[in-house]
Each structure stands twice: as C-alpha cells, then as structure tokens.
Amino acid sequence: MQAQRWSEATYEVTWITDLDAVDHRVLPPDPDVLTAIGLSHDLNSAIADLVDNSVDAGATSILIRFVLVDGKPRSLLVVDDGRGMSDSQLDQAMTIGRRRSYEGSDLGHFGMGLKSASFSQADILTVLTRAAEAPGIGRRWSRHTRDFICDVIDSGQAEQALASAGPIANSGHGTIVRWDDVREFPTSDNPAVVDDYISRTTQQIRAHLGTTLHALLEQGKVTVTIDAADVTDGSAGAPQTVEAIDPFGYRRSGARGYPKTLWAEVDHRRIALECHIWPARSEALGFRLGGAAEQYQGLYFYRNRRLLEIGGWKSTAIPHRRLQLARVAIDVSENIDLINMNMEKSAVQPKPSLLRGIEKAQAEDGTSFSDYLRDAESAYKLGNTRNTGRPQVVPPGPGIAPEVKRAILEELPILGGREPVAIRWKRLDNTDFFEVDRRAATLWLNSRYRATVNGDRRSSLNDSPLLKAALYLLLEDIFRGTAFGPRDKDNVELWQAVLSAAAQAEADH
Ligand SMILES: Nc1ncnc2c1ncn2[C@@H]1O[C@H](COP(=O)(O)OP(=O)(O)OP(=O)(O)O)[C@@H](O)[C@H]1O
Ligand SMILES: [Mg+2]
Structure with a gap:
C-alpha cells in the first residue's frame, strides 16, 4: 500500500493507489432503472432502433403501424418478416444489456436497443415472434416491473396475432414489437387532433428513416411502410412508403473535381x-x-x-x-x-x-x-x-417526367401555394403546336404532332421529357404572373409561330 499526502494543496487528499477489498456484495439494480434508460431517444430514433433490429434479422418488409381503437391511438407496432426468434433467443432479447455475438454487418451493438428504445416511449413492451417452422411465442415487459419478471404470452394469441400480420403472413416468420401506453400519443377525443398527430408523426418518421436508412433503402433489400389502422371498424389509412433521402444525392457536383x-x-x-x-x-x-x-x-x-x-x-x-x-x-x-x-x-x-x-x-x-x-x-x-435573382417558379406538374421535375426543384425556388403546371396532349382543332390554358394551369400540346415527336417511343403521361422540359423553361413564367400583358402575349405568339412551323417540318420529314 502506498500512501501519499499533498500538503500544499488547498484541500488535503490521501491518495492510496490500490485499495483493498475485504468482502463482496451482490447489488442487483433497482427495477426503477428502467425508467431511466433511453432518455435521449425521441420517437424517431426509438423506432429507428427497432427497425435496426428488423434489418439485423434479415427482414425484407417492415411495417410500422399505429393501431387505433375507437379513433384513438392505442399501440404502435413494428412488424417484420425477419427470421424471428426461438424461445431462448426471445428470453435473451428481452434481457436488458444481454449482448449476443454480432456479425460484422450487424447494426446491433449494445444489447439494449429494444428495451431502451421501447421504454423511452412506452410503458409496456410486447414482443411476439415466430421462427420458420416454429410456433408463435410472446413476452411482455412493463416499465414498472417490480422485480424484472417478464410475462409469457398465451401462445394461441401470439399465433393468432402473427398469422394475420401482413409481412409475416406472407413469409411465415417474423416479429411484432408492440408498444402500449405510448406517452406522446394524444389523448384528445377530437378526430382532427388525432389525424394531425398521425400525419405529422408519419412524415417525421419517414424523413428520419428515409435519411438514416437511405443506403439500405436504395439497395432495395428492404422496404418500410407506415400506416394507421382502426381495429374498431377495420379501416386502415393508405400506407406510406419510406423513400430514401440521400444527403449526398445531388445530380451534378457543386465543384469541379469533387467528390x-x-x-x-x-x-x-x-x-x-x-x-x-x-x-x-x-x-x-x-x-x-x-x-x-x-x-x-x-x-x-x-x-x-x-x-x-x-x-x-x-x-x-x-x-x-x-x-x-x-x-x-x-x-x-x-x-x-x-x-x-x-x-x-x-x-x-x-x-x-x-x-x-x-x-x-x-x-x-x-x-x-x-x-x-x-x-x-x-x-x-x-x-x-x-x-441570386433566380426567380421563384410555378412547380412542374403532371406530364413532366419525375427526373425532370426533380432537376427543376433542385435548381429553382418554388412559389408556394401554386397549382403545378401540367403539360399534356390533346387534339387542338388547328395546326398550332400548343395552347396555354392559364386557368387550368395546363400547357396543352397538339396531339396531332404526338406521334411525330415521340417517334417510335411509346406515348405515355410523362413522354417527351426533353421537349416538355424545354417548354417548361420557355413558358413557365406565363403561368406565374397574375397579369398576362402585351409582352407575354407577343412572346406566346412568337413561340407559337416558330414551334408550329418546326412541328410541321418534323411531321413532313
Ligand atoms: N425484430 C427482431 N427480429 C429478430 N430478433 C430480434 C428482433 N429484435 C430484437 N431481436 C433480438 O433481440 C436482441 C436484443 O435486441 P436489442 O435491440 O435490445 O439489442 P441489440 O440489437 O443486440 O443491440 P443494440 O443495443 O445495439 O440495439 C437482438 O440482438 C436480437 O437477437
Ligand atoms: Mg438493436
């Protein structure tokens, strides 16, 4: 034992390098510790943690569902068609801090996610799971457990719930993670408040998962959908797919030599x-x-x-x-x-x-x-x-190919609250190439030239992307202003004359 004293310091501290142990005590954590874990999660990051687990389990389809009872949100489910768990794996999964052996490619790391994410948002966590060729099983934890006793769910009920769950019904294996008593769910009876909550939250989850998982989503190995279903009348809202949002997804680099x-x-x-x-x-x-x-x-x-x-x-x-x-x-x-x-x-x-x-x-x-x-x-x-000074434009609408729309949206600021300009074909009873219909926010193209323009390509809503992109750039500002002055009129006449002549020339070729 080595003891040293610092007498010049303001406070005296005796420093003993190696302290001796004379006895041992086992000190199990107070179950209240469960209320303290995962505190820096929000709903998005907590759901992302469950989705990580589904990805690790090899899921190809993941459904995030708000379950409503009598119009009020009651539970949140994350359903996946991953490989599911055996009885002992499920016990391990429910154990706090139990790390399994991980593959290099696994997202899991701490053996905490399922529990900490769940209890950060909800008071009750239920996991129902089925491995291939195995019966359905389930466990339930309450955040207010007194002694870490975990409920074992009736296997008939677990089977029933698993059998009807979309992704699992198709694959025959998978897992449902269910949260009850989600703390941030609205308690209001007002359907408008509930609608607003579900649609806002859905958008936030889509943005968060779309960004953090963009590379996995782009690979197409996994799809994630979000929906809301009312079990009272069996109604379900339209499912929304989580689309990849790539923080590196520009089409043209901002500087030569990069990336x-x-x-x-x-x-x-x-x-x-x-x-x-x-x-x-x-x-x-x-x-x-x-x-x-x-x-x-x-x-x-x-x-x-x-x-x-x-x-x-x-x-x-x-x-x-x-x-x-x-x-x-x-x-x-x-x-x-x-x-x-x-x-x-x-x-x-x-x-x-x-x-x-x-x-x-x-x-x-x-x-x-x-x-x-x-x-x-x-x-x-x-x-x-x-x-600077690039004008705000009326957004491109139906008839313009999505790639073109995206390029326009990346380059130009968009006027808010404006009906998008459609570019569509219809038979005009003259030889004009186009007709401007400002009220309907539509640029009509004379369909008598459609075959000529498309050549041997198939006609479709979004056909002729090059021509339509050029026309959008040329004519968009005609749709922008409230006034349609003599200058605009003259421009339209000029373009009409030149483009109609060009279309005729193409047709005669
Ligand atoms: N959806 C699921 N499908 C199959 N097994 C799962 C699923 N969710 C969890 N598990 C199992 O439960 C275990 C515990 O999950 P948990 O999220 O708590 O920890 P982890 O993923 O191992 O690590 P991390 O704390 O980094 O998330 C996982 O290792 C996995 O074996
Ligand atoms: Mg995990």
Missing part, C-alpha cells in the same frame, strides 16, 4: 473521407433534409450502410454558413473502434486520433482537408452570386 477521396492516416490505417460539395442553393430534399441545409454540413458517419449522425464537424472545422455545401461521408464499419457511438445510435464521438487524422487528411492529388473546405466555401460564394 474527392481524402485519406486520413489513423494508427497505421487509412480511412477514406468521401468529400462532397453540393451545388449551391439546391432545393433537393437530400440537401434541405427537412430543415435549413446549413445545419447539416460536416461529417456523416456510416456503419453498415446505416447513417449514424446527420452532419456536424466534431471540431475538425468551425461550422459556418459558407461551409454549408460541404458534406463528408465516412464509413466506419471496419473501424468502429475509432468512434464512440451513443446507445441511441444517433450521435457519434470520433476518437481524438481519428479527428487528428481527418484534419491532416490528403487526397492522392495533394488536396488537403483545408483545401477541401476552401473549395466548398468558394463554391458557395460563387453559387450565391451566380444564382
């Missing part, structure tokens, strides 16, 4: 930093991410194709408006030891060695991390001068 891979040297390893520069002033969903793009600059850490945190520089750069186009994707699946992940898997703390590596990272062509940041800043400045 560029910079390499961070960390403990004799090379970590790839995929450095991207978004085009300035993009209106793309993947850029805005439901908020101000400025918030989402920085590092995007991926683990097994699951996005852990949406941006943030982690002290490798100072966040600034001018850096808003800079986003760096870092896949840490193979180097998970270089980060600390919070238990909710919604925040990442890179280890100091990784942070130093990032600051010193270089590309093969010698570009440094600070060069990259500078390039992102210049792209922002340039884009801002170039694009």
